[in-house]
Amino acid sequence: MTAVMVAQSILLITGALFFCIGSLGLLRFPDTYSRIHALTKADNLGLGLIVLALILNVDSFALALKLLLIWALVMLASALSGHLVAWQANNLSLAVRQPNESEQQVSSAHE
Amino acid sequence: MMGVAISMPVILPLLGAIISLLLPARYNNRIAFIFMLGLVVNAAWLLMHFSAQGPYQQVMGGWTLPLGIALRIDALAIIFSMMSCVVASVCGFYARFYLRAKQLKQFWPFFWFLLTALNTIWLSADLFNLYVGLELLTFSAVGLVALGQNKHALAAALRYLFAALLGSMGYLLGIALLYAQFGTLSLSQLSDAFSLTTTSAVALGFMFIGLMMKTAVFPLHTWLPPAHGGSLTPVSALLSALVIKASFYILLRLWMALPFGENAFVIGSLMGTLGGTAIIWGSWMALNQTQLKQIVAYSTLAQIGYFMLIFPLFSYSDPTANQYALHGGVLMLLSHALAKAGMFLAAGNLLICTNKTDLTSLAGLSRYRPLNIFAFGLAGVSIMGLPPSGGFNGKWLLVQSALMQSKWVWLIIILLGSLLSAAYIFKVFSYTYLETKAGDKFEQPSAMLEWSALSLSVLSILLGFFSVWVLDLLTLAEMRMP
Amino acid sequence: MNSYLIFSYAGVALCGIGVFGFIFHSHLIKRLIAFNILSNGVFLILVGLAQNAQKQPDHLPQALVLTGIVVAVAATALALVLIKQWYAISQQTTLPEDQEHQ
Amino acid sequence: MNELIDLALIAILLFMALFSVLSAVLFKAIIFFILLGLMLAIIWIRLDAPDIALAEAAIGAGITGILFLNAQAQLPPQHTQAYTVSMCKQSRFWFALIASLSTMIVLTLAVNQPLNPTISINQPIIEQLNASGVEHPITAILLNYRSFDTLLEIAVLVQVAVIALSLRQHEHIKIHSPTLPNPLLHACLTLFLPMLFLVSMYLLWAGASQPGGAFQAGSVLAAAFILFYLAGFNTPINNHELYLKFGWVFGLSVFLMVGILTLFTGDALLAYPLEFAGVSIFFIEFAVTLSIGWILFSLFVLSQNISLSNVKENNE
Incomplete structure (x- = not known):
């Protein structure tokens, strides 16, 4: 187990952990806005760690650049789609809900 | 030179489709005339080359066989491509006068893609190429059915599309298993290397079910009556006469190319029972239909039953009976194509006369519009199989083959089927003989429509006189050689 | 090498699920999804079985599957256009004969 | 170790397919179908078929997914009736079940036969590659x-x-x-x-x-x-x-x-x-x-x- 292997496995595990946290956020958060927040932030960081782990044992420099390009593109795409979903949700005037409020309270408070 | 001739049947309609899409609508008729003429001339040239030098096979792209796709010319391919040329040109001519300008503009691209697919299927000797040809055929047929733009046409098109997709998936599954077992896709190599193991048996099972679904054989036929009955007249003529024959043609190719040996009897009699029930059930349903076009559509179901009867009559022990069965089947296919197209066009003319779809409105028609009824009658003669027509020769050969092998069940079914088909055709006639006091209040379809319907019916009768030419073609090339 | 065979079995399972969905669903788009699953299953069998028999990655079935995927997309697009036109005319998402026991 | 990855992939694939077919809401079925397409892209990599993986991801999951979502957006929102209970009573369900089980059994019979094809097209493909103009x-x-x-x-x-x-x-x-x-x-x-x-x-x-x-x-x-x-x-x-x-x-x-x-x-x-x-x-x-x-x-x-x-x- 060389040092690089250890570093790689740590990075991969933490990356996967971030993905799990992201999807956990998706399940737990009450409304769309916070869910988008959870997904875009956690998953990007998770992907960054995994890409870092892959770069450690990649042989050619070009391949490393390609991996970084993938990461940059995913970040751009998720930021854009996150914004679009939030923008569309705002158009449909979806309410911002507190964690313990149920659906009816929000609609009554909203009128 | 032969390379050009063998690929023209596919290239010409494809060029026709491209040009009819690009040029404005007014050039469509000229394009149709030129390309149809080219197709007929090419078919005649292939016929002469075939009768001179026998079957010819050429691999596309100049590669060796397992790599490239082989197109071949043999008796069956020539007969079927000439049949599709004749029927398609008459249906195109009929559509030119029958359809409104807007519909006609959409009709031509589908017509040319349909012809491309048909000629590919007649000529190709490669399993996967047949699959792509079948898909192209299905989509152009669905496009033609959906041309009606009304509720029934769309429902029929959807039902037809889903049934055909399931059928071609079964066929593709068969290809997957056969390729895994034998490692080749070309039909000729497959017939040399073929041996009936469980994998190839399952493969052929799926292929036959898929192809039977696309040919609307008895249990899998529910999509056909609304599709053929509900669509525009030239479309239902094209569908009934040509489209269902393409998947049956592949079934026949597989049956003749692959040596089944002793269990050919089991598979053949299974398919024969399906065919027999199709004849009885189809004729029975046609008998108690009230709509004219539905009667003709259900009679197509019955006639498909006759084609399926070829398989049980095949026998390896008695070569002459085997030859009779094949010749009878091919003649039945040919005469049905001509007669059914003529019958659908004549039924379309009758609808124009009465512009009501049910039978009771036909009263007094034979007095005032004898030509249309005559065309319908001639086509009916060939469907029933009365002596002068091609249908009779086909049935006669099938009966001979059944007698030779003393297979009484199929004999009885053939005769019973002819009786039932006579019943529902005379039923239509009985309505036209009723006198009406109202006199001649029927519209007059344009002469072109009447004569094109009559020409197809007369052709199916003439086939009876000149069927010896067709049979020479079949005997010329020893059928076993691909 | 027998990993190819495992994927052929996965293809068989996909075919089973596809056939079930195709026959069971009367909603046209769900039936179309089942058809796509069935075609993916058939492609898996085609490549998996051929490569298992040839004992090496075989290029011909892969080219066939490429053509098959494009034809499947064409079929899906055609079916979707027809379904939308059918819905526009009849306000139904199922064929007339499937409606009664909805 | 390899078998484990394959089995995991196949398990996820089949779950996606089952959820896609059995889910009551059409939107859920489409989402699972797109996920199925992506899983399939990975499986094509495992089958040493990078071309198909590319095509499956781009066409199978991408374009087909877009077309389905576009179609679903224009159809009416579905009333989500209690799907599982009423499902078993319909006769169609049993007919579909029998049909799918019989196809699966027949196919497994056909698939686990020892196959040894005599003709192999791979050699001529590779040999005549230089005559084909592409590598x-x-x-x-x-x-x-x-x-x-x-x-x-x-x-x-x-x-x-x-x-x-x-x-x-x-x-x-x-x-x-x-x-x-x-x-x-x-x-x-x-x-x-x-x-x-x-x-x-x-x-x-x-x-x-x-x-x-x-x-x-x-x-x-x-x-x-x-x-x-x-x-x-x-x-x-x-x-x-x-x-x-x-x-x-x-x-x-x-x-x-x-x-x-x-x-x-x-x-x-x-x-x-x-x-x-x-x-x-x-x-x-x-x-x-x-x-x-x-x-x-x-x-x-x-x-x-x-x-x-x-x-x-x-x-x-």
Whole structure:
């Protein structure tokens, strides 16, 4: 187990952990806005760690650049789609809900 | 030179489709005339080359066989491509006068893609190429059915599309298993290397079910009556006469190319029972239909039953009976194509006369519009199989083959089927003989429509006189050689 | 090498699920999804079985599957256009004969 | 270790398929179907088929997913009835179950037979590769050995596009484009579109020597067009039918012209002369890529929501 292997496995595990946290956020958060927040932030960081782990044992420099390009593109795409979903949700005037409020309270408070 | 001739049947309609899409609508008729003429001339040239030098096979792209796709010319391919040329040109001519300008503009691209697919299927000797040809055929047929733009046409098109997709998936599954077992896709190599193991048996099972679904054989036929009955007249003529024959043609190719040996009897009699029930059930349903076009559509179901009867009559022990069965089947296919197209066009003319779809409105028609009824009658003669027509020769050969092998069940079914088909055709006639006091209040379809319907019916009768030419073609090339 | 065979079995399972969905669903788009699953299953069998028999990655079935995927997309697009036109005319998402026991 | 990964992949795949078929809500079924497509892309990598993985991800999951979502958006929101309970009572359920189980049993019987094919097409493919004008075997098969198949397949695509157009014929093509005037999206377009075109052309060029080719490049091109259309820009396609038809037929006619040219030089259809093989293949592939991108895009546009008012009930 060389040092690089250890570093790689740590990075991969933490990356996967971030993905799990992201999807956990998706399940737990009450409304769309916070869910988008959870997904875009956690998953990007998770992907960054995994890409870092892959770069450690990649042989050619070009391949490393390609991996970084993938990461940059995913970040751009998720930021854009996150914004679009939030923008569309705002158009449909979806309410911002507190964690313990149920659906009816929000609609009554909203009128 | 032969390379050009063998690929023209596919290239010409494809060029026709491209040009009819690009040029404005007014050039469509000229394009149709030129390309149809080219197709007929090419078919005649292939016929002469075939009768001179026998079957010819050429691999596309100049590669060796397992790599490239082989197109071949043999008796069956020539007969079927000439049949599709004749029927398609008459249906195109009929559509030119029958359809409104807007519909006609959409009709031509589908017509040319349909012809491309048909000629590919007649000529190709490669399993996967047949699959792509079948898909192209299905989509152009669905496009033609959906041309009606009304509720029934769309429902029929959807039902037809889903049934055909399931059928071609079964066929593709068969290809997957056969390729895994034998490692080749070309039909000729497959017939040399073929041996009936469980994998190839399952493969052929799926292929036959898929192809039977696309040919609307008895249990899998529910999509056909609304599709053929509900669509525009030239479309239902094209569908009934040509489209269902393409998947049956592949079934026949597989049956003749692959040596089944002793269990050919089991598979053949299974398919024969399906065919027999199709004849009885189809004729029975046609008998108690009230709509004219539905009667003709259900009679197509019955006639498909006759084609399926070829398989049980095949026998390896008695070569002459085997030859009779094949010749009878091919003649039945040919005469049905001509007669059914003529019958659908004549039924379309009758609808124009009465512009009501049910039978009771036909009263007094034979007095005032004898030509249309005559065309319908001639086509009916060939469907029933009365002596002068091609249908009779086909049935006669099938009966001979059944007698030779003393297979009484199929004999009885053939005769019973002819009786039932006579019943529902005379039923239509009985309505036209009723006198009406109202006199001649029927519209007059344009002469072109009447004569094109009559020409197809007369052709199916003439086939009876000149069927010896067709049979020479079949005997010329020893059928076993691909 | 027998990993190819495992994927052929996965293809068989996909075919089973596809056939079930195709026959069971009367909603046209769900039936179309089942058809796509069935075609993916058939492609898996085609490549998996051929490569298992040839004992090496075989290029011909892969080219066939490429053509098959494009034809499947064409079929899906055609079916979707027809379904939308059918819905526009009849306000139904199922064929007339499937409606009664909805 | 390898078997474990394969089994895990297959388990996820089958779960996706089951959820996709059994879910009551149509939207959920489509999402699971798209996930199924992505899982399948990974499985094609495991099956040493990178070309299919690329095509499955781009066409199978991408374009098909977009078409399904587009269709689902225009159908009525589904009433989610209690699906599982009423499901078993329907006779259809048992009939479907029996049919699927019998197909599976018959197929497993057929699949676990020891197969030893006598003919192997792999050797001739590799040996005659240098005569085919390209280095990548899959592209050689698709555009040289079995180019007749590909010609027909592009005809199938054009055919479907013509049907989509003819179904919209009775109301002129005035399709209102979706309004998504989001400033950020427009800004990102200037970044995404050139990159998508670059990726598409790279895929096309790389097809000669590594996995890639006309179909994958065409679907990436279609994605670029759809993105441009969804951002609310009204492309000229909306009001002129000839643009549509010319774009569709361009690839098919170039393919056919080259085929006919070779017919008169060589003796068989589509037999490219040896020294021009590479060039003619690339020329065909370029035209086909543009056509496929255009066809898939116009299939998306032509199936935009059909305004119910002008669909008249006209019977023949």
